[in-house]
Amino acid sequence: MKSTTNPEEKRFSFLNRDPYAEQTEGPAGLVPERKSSQATVTFTESGEDDAKKPSNSANDLYLKSSQATLTEGPAEANEKPAIMTRARLLAIMFTLSLGSFLATLDQSILGSALPAITNQFGELSSIAWVSAAYMLTFTALQSIFSKVSEIFGRMPVLIISLIVFSAGSAICGAASTMDMLIAGRAIAGCGGCGVSTMVQVIMIDLLPLRKRATYMSYMSFTSTLAVVAGPLIGGAITDHWDWRWCFYLNIPICVVIAAICLITIRVGVPAGTAKEKFARIDFAGAFLLLAGLVLFILALNWGGKDYRWDSAAVIVTLVLSVLLLAAFIYVEHKHAREPIITMRMFTSRSLTPALVSQFFLGAGITFTVLYLPVYFTVVFGASSTVAGLYMLPYLIGMMVTGLIMGPIVSRFNIYRPFIWVGLAMMTLAAGLLNIIRPDTRLIVVLVLIGIFGIGSGIGMLPLMIATQASCQPRDTATAATLALHLRNVGSIVGIAVVGTIFNNSLISHISPLASEYPQYGSLIYSSINDATVVWNGMLPANVHTSVISAYVSAIRAIFIANAPFVGMSFLLSLPIKHFSLGQRAPPNTSKATQQLNNSNADNV
Numbered sequence: 001m002k003s004t005t006n007p008e009e010k011r012f013s014f015l016n017r018d019p020y021a022e023q024t025e026g027p028a029g030l031v032p033e034r035k036s037s038q039a040t041v042t043f044t045e046s047g048e049d050d051a052k053k054p055s056n057s058a059n060d061l062y063l064k065s066s067q068a069t070l071t072e073g074p075a076e077a078n079e080k081p082a083i084m085t086r087a088r089l090l091a092i093m094f095t096l097s098l099g100s101f102l103a104t105l106d107q108s109i110l111g112s113a114l115p116a117i118t119n120q121f122g123e124l125s126s127i128a129w130v131s132a133a134y135m136l137t138f139t140a141l142q143s144i145f146s147k148v149s150e151i152f153g154r155m156p157v158l159i160i161s162l163i164v165f166s167a168g169s170a171i172c173g174a175a176s177t178m179d180m181l182i183a184g185r186a187i188a189g190c191g192g193c194g195v196s197t198m199v200q201v202i203m204i205d206l207l208p209l210r211k212r213a214t215y216m217s218y219m220s221f222t223s224t225l226a227v228v229a230g231p232l233i234g235g236a237i238t239d240h241w242d243w244r245w246c247f248y249l250n251i252p253i254c255v256v257i258a259a260i261c262l263i264t265i266r267v268g269v270p271a272g273t274a275k276e277k278f279a280r281i282d283f284a285g286a287f288l289l290l291a292g293l294v295l296f297i298l299a300l301n302w303g304g305k306d307y308r309w310d311s312a313a314v315i316v317t318l319v320l321s322v323l324l325l326a327a328f329i330y331v332e333h334k335h336a337r338e339p340i341i342t343m344r345m346f347t348s349r350s351l352t353p354a355l356v357s358q359f360f361l362g363a364g365i366t367f368t369v370l371y372l373p374v375y376f377t378v379v380f381g382a383s384s385t386v387a388g389l390y391m392l393p394y395l396i397g398m399m400v401t402g403l404i405m406g407p408i409v410s411r412f413n414i415y416r417p418f419i420w421v422g423l424a425m426m427t428l429a430a431g432l433l434n435i436i437r438p439d440t441r442l443i444v445v446l447v448l449i450g451i452f453g454i455g456s457g458i459g460m461l462p463l464m465i466a467t468q469a470s471c472q473p474r475d476t477a478t479a480a481t482l483a484l485h486l487r488n489v490g491s492i493v494g495i496a497v498v499g500t501i502f503n504n505s506l507i508s509h510i511s512p513l514a515s516e517y518p519q520y521g522s523l524i525y526s527s528i529n530d531a532t533v534v535w536n537g538m539l540p541a542n543v544h545t546s547v548i549s550a551y552v553s554a555i556r557a558i559f560i561a562n563a564p565f566v567g568m569s570f571l572l573s574l575p576i577k578h579f580s581l582g583q584r585a586p587p588n589t590s591k592a593t594q595q596l597n598n599s600n601a602d603n604v
Contacts, residue, residue: 088264089206091260091263091264092202092206092260092261092264092265093203093215093218094260095257095260095261095264095265096199096202096203096219097218097219097222098222098253098256098257098260099158099195099196099198099199099257100196100199100219100222100223100226101222101223101225101226102165102192102195102226102250102253102254102257103192103195103196103199103223104222104223104226104227104230105226105229105230105233106134106165106169106188106192106250107131107134107135107230108226108227108228108229108230108231108234109230109231109233109234109237109246109249110130110131110230110234110246111230111231111234112230112231112232112233112234112235112237112238112246113234113237113238113243113246114130115238116238116243117130117181117243120243121177121178121181128301128305129182129185130178130181130182130185131185132297132301133182133183133185133186133189134185134186134188134189134192135189135297135488135492136186136189136294136297136298136301137186137187137189137190137193138189138190138192138193138196138488139193139293139297139485139488139489139492140289140290140293140294140297141189141190141193141194141290142193142196142197142481142482142484142485142488143289143340143341143478143481143482143485144286144289144290144340145157145161145193145194145197145198145481146197146201146340146477146478146481147281147282147286147338147340147478148281149197149198149201149477150270150477151270151277151280151281151338152270152277153270154198154201154202154205154265155261155262155265157194157198158194158195158198158202158261159258159261159262160194161190161191161192161193161194161195161197161198162191162194162195162254162257162258163191163254164187164188164190164191164194165188165190165191165192165194165195165250165254166191166250166251166254166255167187167191168184168185168186168187168188168189168190168191168192169184169188169247169248169250169251169254170184170247170248170251171183171184171187171188172184172185172188172244172247173244173245173247173248174244175244184247188247188250195257196484197481197484199219200477200480200481200484201477201480201481202265203215203216203219204468204476204477204480205477209465209468209469209581210410210413210581211410212410212465212468213405213406213407213409213410213415213461213462213465213581214406214407214409214410215406216406216461216464216465217402217403217404217405217406217407217461218403218406220399220402220403220406220457220460220461221399221402221403224395224398224399224402225399227395228392228395228399231388233246233249234246235385237249280337280338281338282331282332282336282337282338282339282340284331284335284336285328285331285332285336285339285340286340288324288325288327288328288331289325289328289340289341291324292321292322292323292324292325292327292328293321293325293489294321295317295318295320295321295324296317296318296321296322296325296489297492298317299314299317299318299321300492300493300495300496301496302314302317303496303500304496304499304500304503305499309500329343341478341482342475342478344475345471345475345478345479345482348470348471349575349577350466350470350575350576350577350579351467351470351471351479353572353573353574353575353576354463354466354467354470354483354572354573354576355467355479355482355483355486356486356572357423357463357568357569357572357573358463358467358483358484358486358487358490358569359486359487359489359490359493360490360565360566360568360569360572361423361459361460361463361487361490361566361569362486362487362488362489362490362491362493362494363490363491363493363494363497363565364426364430364490364494364562364565364566364569365456365491365494366490366491366494366495366498367430367494367497367498367558367559367561367562367565367566368394368429368430368433368449368452368559368562368566369391369394369449370494370495370498371498371502371555371558372390372391372394372445372449372555373387373388373390373391374387374551374555375436375445375551375552375555376390378534378547378548378551378552379438379440379548379551379552380442381534381535390442390445390446391449393446393447393449393450393453394449394450394452394453394456395453396450396453397450397451397452397453397454397456397457398453398454398456398457398460399457400457401453401454401456401457401458402456402457402460402461403457405418405457405458405461405462406461409461409462409465409581410581413580413581414578415462415463415465415466415469415578415581416462416466416573416576416578418458418459418462419459419462419463419466419573419576420459420570420573420574421455421458421459422455422456422457422458422459422460422462422463423455423459423463423566423569423570423573424455424570425451425452425454425455425458425459426452426455426456426459426566426569426570427563427566427567427569427570428451428455429448429449429451429452429455430452430559430562430563430566430567431559431563431567432448433445433448433449433452433559433562434556434559434560434563436552436555436556436559437552438545438548438549438552459573463483463573464480464483465581466573466576467479467480467483468480469579469581470576470577470579494565497561498558498561498562501554501557501558501561502554502555502557502558503528505553505554505557505558506528506550506551506553506554507528509549509550509553509554510524510525510527510528510547510550513543513546513547513550517543520539520540520543523538523539524539524543524547527547527551534547534548534551
């Protein structure tokens with residue numbers, strides 16, 4: 001009997017057929033370009049029988065301006081083509097941008113409030129978990145949220161995520177103990193992950209690929225703006241009000257987001273009973289992925305801080321995480337009916353490098369920006385506020401270039417050159433940062449981190465566009481979420497690795513110095529955990545200079561290790577293929593549908 005297996009479903013098929021290979025020309029020279037996750041926008045008259053609405057999958061998103069429907073099939077002959085108004089689209093994009101801003105602000109605002117929190121609870125040893133608890137749940141749940149939203153619908157998941165995020169923020173604001181605060185942060189991380197993920201996938205559902213880059217640049221701008229504004233807002237609230245309002249502030253923002261979404265994005269729930277939907281959830285895969293990632297993140301957070309890297313706690317946790325993640329891959333590949341992460345995405349010669357590149361990019365950015373404020377504090381005696389201001393060349397460079405990259409990619413229908421140029425600039429800047437010395441002029445460092453920020457803005461958004469363009473429409477939301485997931489995991493790995501390199505290098509330079517000047521030994525050792533000791537005036541000039549040199553040597557060790565990470569991201573981007581971002585329909589698509597696609601693409 002002749003096999004009916006779809007060759008696109010072959011897994012691990014590098015030697016056979018790439019499931020995401022570039023399309024070839026069809027009849028009459030027409031290139032059937034890859035369609036975006038939204039192919040057609042059609043509207044039906046208000047009051048029309050719901051049974052007449054086209055629905056090709058449980059993943060369809062229904063926008064009901066006047067019973068507007070987004071589907072992946074051609075428009076029905078009896079439907080009246082219409083165009084979603086720009087005002088409605090802008091309202092939706094504003095709401096999604098606000099959600100992106102909120103998820104980022106909740107992380108950046110905390111830094112300014114941590115001293116006040118420490119003073120109130122007096123548990124400095126636990127303060128790191130206030131950030132780690134949020135990061136742990138946020139990172140571990142991203143791919144799971146994306147899959148659940150395909151089954152239950154985007155809007156229900158978004159609204160529930162906003163409720164959970166508000167509840168976690170309320171618990172943090174009302175916390176009476178450090179444990180309660182940490183628990184609230186973990187809950188808020190669950191909600192923040194859902195909000196961030198839904199912002200991404202709803203935008204993918206709404207916009208054709210060739211217009212998506214423009215709005216993605218706006219999202220990137222709001223996220224970077226939150227990074228810049230977070231410490232300022234947190235400092236103002238803490239100094240003039242109460243640190244608890246750094247968390248209570250999230251609640252009214254969530255209410256605004258939910259209200260606008262309910263007005264502008266009225267989505268139909270995918271077909272099926274609750275029992276049928278729950279049966280579609282890959283519970284085994286979800287458990288293995290969640291448990292594996294949680295253990296992995298825990299091990300990286302413990303290593304070098306709570307426990308030695310060679311301790312049983314760290315080694316056992318890492319081994320268990322690897323086993324669980326390996327079991328997850330096996331279950332998804334062999335048994336899952338609806339996998340959380342589709343393994344066929346890792347058989348593509350173009351998509352796979354784009355995804356893996358995100359991991360190294362996340363680690364490389366963390367390497368560069370995490371300890372630069374320490375450099376400014378130690379070498380130039382800058383306060384925390386001034387050290388933050390010295391990071392503005394990086395943030396502004398990334399924000400400005402990221403804002404203009406989207407329209408450029410959409411206008412010229414190219415993205416690979418920008419990926420290569422951006423990542424090459426980041427690699428160059430990361431390598432040149434190895435030249436820093438205690439006597440390096442401040443302007444030189446600011447220029448280098450500005451180049452790194454400009455490269456980030458040029459390369460990151462086109463890399464995400466390449467990820468979405470390299471996969472089939474059904475996998476777009478999953479691939480985009482997975483790319484962000486891998487970047488966040490890379491950041492966590494980067495935090496662990498950079499912390500280990502810095503601490504080991506600093507101790508190796510500080511210990512001989514303490515032995516050489518035993519009368520200042522306690523002060524010298526205390527500088528390992530408190531960089532402000534360098535400038536408190538209690539060390540003589542020669543010891544002061546030696547401690548600064550020790551710090552700079554440790555920071556240079558970070559940059560030496562960083563360049564290969566960013567360079568690996570650049571090398572992985574080289575095999576990425578170009579797929580057109582246009583909306584020309586395949587040859588068998590009706591002329592009316594082609595015109596409707598073009599009109600809606602031009603409108604948005």
